[in-house]
Amino acid sequence: MAVTIKDVAKLANVAPSTVSRVIANNPRISEETKRRVREAMDYLGYHPNFNARSLANKSTQAIGVIMPSSADKVFQNPFFPEVIRGISTKAHEKGYSLYLSTGATEEEMFEGVVGMVQGRRVDGIVLLYSRVEDKIMSYLQKQKFPFAVVGKPYKNSESITHVDNDNFKAAKEVTEYLISLGHRNIAFVGGSQELVVTVDRLTGYEKAIRNAGISFHDEYVFQEEFLKEGGHEAVLELLSLKKPPTALVVSDDLMALGIMSKLDEMGLSVPDDISVISFNNVMLSEYARPPLSSVDINIFKLGYEAVDCLLDLISNPGISPRRVTVPYKIIKRQTVKDTSVESQGTR
Amino acid sequence: MAVTIKDVAKLANVAPSTVSRVIANNPRISEETKRRVREAMDYLGYHPNFNARSLANKSTQAIGVIMPSSADKVFQNPFFPEVIRGISTKAHEKGYSLYLSTGATEEEMFEGVVGMVQGRRVDGIVLLYSRVEDKIMSYLQKQKFPFAVVGKPYKNSESITHVDNDNFKAAKEVTEYLISLGHRNIAFVGGSQELVVTVDRLTGYEKAIRNAGISFHDEYVFQEEFLKEGGHEAVLELLSLKKPPTALVVSDDLMALGIMSKLDEMGLSVPDDISVISFNNVMLSEYARPPLSSVDINIFKLGYEAVDCLLDLISNPGISPRRVTVPYKIIKRQTVKDTSVESQGTR
């Protein structure tokens, strides 16, 4: 039905193997023959059958993208469209296609990945999250299947190719910034402790607190989902403290938006009553009211670089694992208040 | 290297063809044999090679998902993760994988689709947008390749399977709602006129305006990008009118958020100075301040149903085109003001 290599061969008066070589642009074929074959291909509207090609040369020119399961609320985070944009851009540059994971539960996701890998649907995989304990990551490692993770693996991070921000440093810096502005009661609101990114940011926050000689309080640490609902929960809890914080380091913009919305509802003002700074610098943070101060982690680049590493790994199987650190940038907008003047006044 | 059907056959003492039949759960194979073969598969950790299978039976069990080009700003709209969630759910239920389009420019996107189709990478395609003039849609139609569109095709809509809301009716209803509240100067802010959804909603708006005996003014119609930036532009333009509107029908939540942000910046209040109601009911609209009134178009279902239709089309090639209308629901929150009391007072 569809036009095959044989049809082209016949029309161009060459063997099928020659057509194949022309497609691969094999230098041993004469320019004259190439021209003739290409003409025939154009004339017939030939397009190679990917399945046949993959079967024959054991390469699919496709990479698998593993997101959190679709039932997961995290899925709604604008982080994902943006990493995918980065991934898609690099993949397209290099002529690779994208395969998306599906599956509602964790178990289904795992089965999906196994199917992708064993079924030879993809040449490599990029993992869009990093958890403390992750079945998929362990599996990929055991199989020695090429993969790159966006984020930092919890263990064996030296032996796994990954691209990440320096989240420890970023959180530390952000906290120091708040401290330099006179804040002493600073709380941390993070996502699930399961996620390595939460752990890293919390550690950076804690380091800054201790460095400044402020005592670290457990009740200033909140763990919620990476979502607005999470932000709401956090507000309720932190306001019930005997000594509520004057500033918040929040691990995700959406969560920060949720916090601001709740605070507003309760009649509290940001930044006058409480300062907020968060992570990701998703498009929305710019348009929040007041515009949200946030750490730009360069999501696009995270995805773009992950694919770059992965493709490297695919073409040079023996290569040693790479670690790419994508720079971040603190974007100061209007949700942080300088209290140092005040605190001097009340001294 | 990987374990194949032959290895399984050898271990189970049957022919490869029998193993193949067991995989397909062919009823002509005895239960006893099936048991033995399955045991061998489990023991060896067998997984079928998808490429070989696709090549042999001309079916990939994968569907292609075509989004706007990644360079397109629309890509950032939370609409997409949500349709994809719907698509992914249905696809996974039916054992289908997802293939994502890539490509920055329109031309690249088109080439990508042609490659997918001719290269037999997918069994069918779902198109996530509908434009007035679209090369990809025409191509798919000419090729008679199975596809479903989310949205309404501009022409030949009876011969193309698609799932959509009744956008005309929804926009009409929303406008009538505003009118019933005493508004007379109502503007429409839509996305690109290229998109059929814009056209439909504009038509519904106009119908309601005329039905109410209000004269329709061109300067009350704004076309911007489906984004916050678009919202900003719109505000500037509409406030420069000699008779600024008291209410806005906005075709997209993000745009509405942009409008509200800009309005706030200029010292105008929603809904006191101007009422706003928009479309999509994206998660964010609930957390906006004030919470945004919006038409819930059930994005998840749009994607879910599109895949359902597509799979139908794939398994029954002769079937006649389906049209599914997904119900919408107006979610009234706090951005619309009832002016009828006031207008009576000033009579």
Place this chain on the structure above:
DNA sequence: CTGAAAGCGCTTACAG
């Protein structure tokens, strides 16, 4: 109920 054989559309040593 099961097997032998041909075929899906490519690629790639091996020859020449």
Place this chain on the structure above:
DNA sequence: CTGAAAGCGCTTACAG
């Protein structure tokens, strides 16, 4: 520089 042949790992009439 080019061709004939085998092979990638499945499926599916055709036989029996």
